[in-house]
Amino acid sequence: MPSTSDFERMLRGVALRVTRPRVAVLSAVHDQPHADTDSIIGVVRAELGGVSHQAVYDVLRALTVAGLLRRIEPPGSVARYETRVGDNHHHVVCRSCGAIADVDCAVGPAPCLTPSDDHGFAIDEAEVIYWGLCPACSSSRSS
Numbered sequence: 001m002p003s004t005s006d007f008e009r010m011l012r013g014v015a016l017r018v019t020r021p022r023v024a025v026l027s028a029v030h031d032q033p034h035a036d037t038d039s040i041i042g043v044v045r046a047e048l049g050g051v052s053h054q055a056v057y058d059v060l061r062a063l064t065v066a067g068l069l070r071r072i073e074p075p076g077s078v079a080r081y082e083t084r085v086g087d088n089h090h091h092v093v094c095r096s097c098g099a100i101a102d103v104d105c106a107v108g109p110a111p112c113l114t115p116s117d118d119h120g121f122a123i124d125e126a127e128v129i130y131w132g133l134c135p136a137c138s139s140s141r142s143s
Contacts, residue, residue, distance in 0.1 A: 002030060014066040024048050025059045026083070029069055034080045034091075034100040074100070074129050088125060094134035096141075103130060 002010075007026040008018045016022065021044065028043035029035060035043075041056045060081060063069040070085045074093045080100065090103045115123065133141065 002027075010068055014068060016062060016066055019059075020048055021051055021055055021059050022063065024051075025056060025063060026068065029081045030083045033082045033084065033102070034072070036078045036080050038078075040081065072100075072127075090128040090130065092130040092132065094137055095131055096133055096137035099134045099136075101134075103128075 004023055004027070007023045007030075010026065011018045011022055024044045024047050025040060027047075028040045032039060032043065037057065037060065040060070041051070041053060044051050044056055060069065060071070064071050064081070067085055069081050069083060071079055071081055072091060073079045074091065077093070077098060082102075084102060088105060090105065092101050092103050093099070115126075
C-alpha cells in the first residue's frame with residue numbers, strides 16, 4: 001500500500017503541487033478502487049474535515065488529466081475513479097448491485113487496440129465492459 005510520501009512523489013512526478021486534498025483523494029481512490037465521487041468526498045472529509053465538493057471535483061479532474069487516475073463511467077452508472085492507469089485493462093459490472101472489478105486483456109499485449117476498421121483514427125485506448133451478475137447476486141437469485 002502506498003504511503004503519503006509515495007503519493008507526494010506521484011504528484012511531483014506529474015508536476016502537480018502537493019496539497020493535502022490531492023494526497024487525500026489519491027489515497028481514497030487507491031483504498032477504494034472504482035469509488036464514486038460521493039464516496040471519495042466522504043473519505044476525504046473524514047480525513048481532512050471541511051473540504052468542499054467542488055475542491056474534490058477539481059482534484060479528481062486534475063489527477064485524471066495528469067494521468068494519475070482513470071475515470072470510468074459504465075452506462076447507467078455515475079463516474080467512478082481508479083488508480084490503475086495506462087495498462088488498457090477492462091471492467092466487469094454487475095447488472096444487479098453495480099459492483100465493478102478489473103479484467104485484464106484476454107490475449108497478448110493490448111489486443112483490443114486493433115479494430116476491424118479504425119476509420120482513420122490513431123487509436124491509443126480501448127474500453128470493454130463485460131456485464132453480468134456478481135457471485136453474491138448470482139447466489140441470491142438462485143436461492
